[in-house]
Amino acid sequence: MKIIEARVIVTCPGRNLITLKIVTDSGIYGIGDATLNGREMAVVAYLEEHVLPALIGRDAQRIEDIWQYLYRGAYWRRGPVTMTAIAAVDVALWDIKAKAAQMPLYQLLGGKSRERVMVYGHATGKDIEGCLDEVARHVELGYKAVRVQCGIPGIATTYGVAKRSGERYEPADSDLPAEHVWDTAKYLNHVPKLFAAVRERFGDDLHILHDVHHRLTPIEAGRLGKAVEPFNLFWLEDCTPAENQQAFRLIRQHTTTPLAVGEVFNSIHDCRELIQEQLIDYIRATLVHAGGITHVRRIADFAALYQVRTGFHGATDLSPVCMGAALHFDTWVPNFGIQEHMPHDECIDEVFPHAYRFDDGHFTPGETPGHGVDIDENLAAKYPYKRASLPVNRLEDGTLWHW
Numbered sequence: 001m002k003i004i005e006a007r008v009i010v011t012c013p014g015r016n017l018i019t020l021k022i023v024t025d026s027g028i029y030g031i032g033d034a035t036l037n038g039r040e041m042a043v044v045a046y047l048e049e050h051v052l053p054a055l056i057g058r059d060a061q062r063i064e065d066i067w068q069y070l071y072r073g074a075y076w077r078r079g080p081v082t083m084t085a086i087a088a089v090d091v092a093l094w095d096i097k098a099k100a101a102q103m104p105l106y107q108l109l110g111g112k113s114r115e116r117v118m119v120y121g122h123a124t125g126k127d128i129e130g131c132l133d134e135v136a137r138h139v140e141l142g143y144k145a146v147r148v149q150c151g152i153p154g155i156a157t158t159y160g161v162a163k164r165s166g167e168r169y170e171p172a173d174s175d176l177p178a179e180h181v182w183d184t185a186k187y188l189n190h191v192p193k194l195f196a197a198v199r200e201r202f203g204d205d206l207h208i209l210h211d212v213h214h215r216l217t218p219i220e221a222g223r224l225g226k227a228v229e230p231f232n233l234f235w236l237e238d239c240t241p242a243e244n245q246q247a248f249r250l251i252r253q254h255t256t257t258p259l260a261v262g263e264v265f266n267s268i269h270d271c272r273e274l275i276q277e278q279l280i281d282y283i284r285a286t287l288v289h290a291g292g293i294t295h296v297r298r299i300a301d302f303a304a305l306y307q308v309r310t311g312f313h314g315a316t317d318l319s320p321v322c323m324g325a326a327l328h329f330d331t332w333v334p335n336f337g338i339q340e341h342m343p344h345d346e347c348i349d350e351v352f353p354h355a356y357r358f359d360d361g362h363f364t365p366g367e368t369p370g371h372g373v374d375i376d377e378n379l380a381a382k383y384p385y386k387r388a389s390l391p392v393n394r395l396e397d398g399t400l401w402h403w
């Protein structure tokens with residue numbers, strides 16, 4: 001089964017999304033997500049200049065060999081751009097193989113480990129009351145798990161809060177980076193009140209998640225984790241930048257609040273100590289940014305040895321192609337934890353018809369051969385690329401901080 005064509009489709013139905021389409025001489029094609037929020041065109045260039053010409057003529061069935069060729073052969077290994085490009089090829093090839101086998105992708109991976117995939121939604125509000133109303137709306141929709149983020153008094157723009165109630169949160173909202181101001185003390189004083197209010201109104205059974213978004217020092221993260229223990233969070237995410245994996249030893253000494261990390265990771269080497277030393281409870285590295293199914297399967301199997309579970313990133317800056325493939329992976333993977341779900345805008349769902357379905361707080365991936373997601377190229381062509389950058393963050397004294 002020879003690869004005869006490979007092309008990148010750039011579209012911006014409300015936000016930039018990059019898709020790779022690989023066509024074989026059998027007529028079967030597969031697609032992969034190549035979106036890297038705020039750096040989309042870097043991945044496009046990497047694919048078009050250095051990857052796709054080398055794919056033509058190769059056997060599409062040799063997924064592992066092509067993965068090794070693109071990883072080892074690049075010489076300059078790892079990094080979000082390289083691993084997103086490799087991921088797009090990998091997911092497209094798995095899509096092709098499952099279609100050729102005429103089975104849904106989860107069957108090819110090893111079959112169902114669960115009937116359905118629990119997801120968490122995003123409830124945000126400019127203040128606690130506004131966030132509680134959004135939690136209520138998500139509970140009404142059937143979610144069993146909700147991430148809660150609210151504005152912090154005294155801080156103009158806080159991570160994760162939608163501009164208007166009920167809207168999706170989209171961080172890449174300007175041509176060049178917007179500048180936000182952060183104050184850790186104000187955040188640490190306020191955010192425990194949010195969880196207390198959620199527990200007060202919604203009781204103990206609702207799974208509550210929260211994303212600190214890399215902003216605390218390790219000891220501050222330990223302090224926050226300890227402060228929120230009474231609220232039994234499902235997880236506290238990205239509580240400190242994780243390049244220094246050892247930082248989590250300090251946090252672990254101070255709190256039993258479950259920790260999730262890894263949406264910015266792109267290889268198993270980013271999380272090896274975190275997993276081996278059981279410094280985290282959930283690994284978030286997802287298919288589109290961590291080398292695709294071939295590599296993330298290795299991360300998940302390694303994590304399983306240490307009872308670390310998956311909790312894939314799933315914001316709207318990952319396309320429905322990634323969501324579809326992730327839901328098949330989530331259906332198979334033995335050490336599944338939870339899947340992030342932020343609904344895409346309708347215009348995105350129109351560009352990317354898909355088989356996955358939401359019901360009662362869970363998703364099922366569908367029985368379509370492959371990952372069950374396609375792209376309407378004519379519709380995609382109607383939405384031209386428009387550069388959009390993620391914000392930067394400064395402390396009130398101007399120090400450049402973690403966004």
Ligand SMILES: O=C(O)[C@@H](O)[C@@H](O)[C@H](O)[C@H](O)CO
Nearest residue numbers: 037171211263314315317340
């Ligand atoms: O957990 C999450 O979904 C967030 O961290 C994301 O919203 C993240 O900020 C964006 O994906 C960045 O593009």
Ligand SMILES: [Mg+2]
Nearest residue numbers: 211237238263
């Ligand atoms: Mg996050």
